[in-house]
Ligand SMILES: O=C(O)CCC(=O)C(=O)O
């Protein structure tokens with residue numbers, strides 16, 4: 001998957017142009033930075049985002065990309081499903097509780113988001129991806145041999161030393177809402193380096209687009225808690241994250257009761 005993505009980024013700029021889009025949910029889109037229309041500072045990265053579920057979108061070049069991404073998306077969905085079961089059980093719920101509540105089996109959203117960070121001559125003056133939390137339920141992430149993913153731990157940025165070939169699993173905002181803060185979405189960022197190109201593939205898995213995540217009633221009842229979030233469909237939440245409002249305060253804070 002990493003090789004296939006690398007070959008995409010290596011295509012001549014002219015050939016990548018046809019995939020350049022501006023809309024959040026375009027099935028296939030590549031570009032640079034994050035949201036060049038509204039941001040003041042650009043990021044040191046290019047991206048390719050392909051929606052792989054509920055409809056699989058096929059990229060016809062580079063050769064082999066489509067086959068590899070189809071297989072990769074299926075297998076990562078299986079892994080994500082197992083993780084969701086584990087989380088449900090850890091909360092004392094039926095294994096398929098979250099999957100059912102989130103419309104997971106039929107229409108969950110899965111995006112293959114490849115990030116390409118070229119060698120940066122002054123890495124301390126640039127950022128690959130600034131601090132953020134992912135919007136979905138769980139994100140699976142792999143990277144090439146150049147590390148650069150950092151997570152916030154006790155107010156410090158810590159480099160994630162993932163074992164080669166391992167997936168890093170990040171909890172996303174929808175999971176924090178569902179569990180009423182029991183599982184917290186993780187603040188993370190990507191730093192760049194002056195030695196070699198870094199590639200990462202982040203695979204966010206979310207609910208179906210029209211499903212609003214709400215704190216799980218059984219959990220609230222058991223813990224005697226009030227819900228900490230109001231509902232918002234996943235689609236609206238993603239729009240919020242890509243809007244100027246997200247620069248004002250973290251997206252979850254917009255939904256906090
Ligand atoms: O490149 C990385 O390690 C992080 C990328 C990321 O956080 C994202 O695409 O959401």
Ligand SMILES: [Fe+2]
Pocket residue numbers: 132133134188202
């Ligand atoms: Fe992320």
